[in-house]
Amino acid sequence: MVCVRKTGCVAFFFSLLDFLCQVEGRILLSFDGSDPGPWTYYEMRMKNVATLKAVTMSSEHNPPNHSPRYSVDGKVAKIGQAVECSHTLGQLGPWMLIDLMNVFDVSYVTLVNRLDEHGERLQDVSINLGETAVSFPEVCGKFTGPAETAEVVHVTCERPARGRYVRILINNSLVDSSLTLREIKVLVIED
Structure with a gap:
């Protein structure tokens, strides 16, 4: 699963339109797209x-x-x-x-x-x-x-x-x- 961060968007699971993943309160994203390097995993726990x-x-x-x-x-x-x-x-x-x-x-x-x-x-x-x-x-x-x-x-x-x-x-x-x-x-x- 490949996810990228897009400012101002949030979705649950995977949104092909917004390229954002959220699974069990964790948001998976990369940098803003300007970094061609490997994908980075971030985690934010939401309540x-x-x-x-x-x-x-x-x-x-x-x-x-x-x-x-x-x-x-x-x-x-x-x-x-x-x-x-x-x-x-x-x-x-x-x-x-x-x-x-x-x-x-x-x-x-x-x-x-x-x-x-x-x-x-x-x-x-x-x-x-x-x-x-x-x-x-x-x-x-x-x-x-x-x-x-x-x-x-x-x-x-x-x-x-x-x-x-x-x-x-x-x-x-x-x-x-x-x-x-x-x-x-x-x-x-x-x-």
Whole structure:
């Protein structure tokens, strides 16, 4: 398996498009391509700090089938139409907020889109962090989209974003949208 580093990309397993490998939390890469020398192995152990943490949403569609807790339960399974996924009502600027319970330097955020249909609803998403639940000055990144059904979206923070609270927001101001996610992973580099 041959892997090379590409700034701003992250993928699980091997991505032919991005030339990046990630296996069991280890990212395999080479130098930026300017070094014609032999491949080098690097290892970064990542930890998902969002699993089973408290989550709130701007609204909840069809409770309890679309509870915010489903987005951090560690499960990705298709169970009927959008059942056991987090799903807001259609509204302007829908959001989800995860309380990590401690302050972390976040490197990546992974969004697992709904598995049944309407994947294109996931678009124009921003991910920000803050040390309080009301202000999110730290920018992790954006996903323009639209996504596809069952797409796994990896957002790489340009630099580690520091915060206790992670907000995922659809930036719409003209039409109602809903935010529906099967799973959210907030990844930090372990020492």
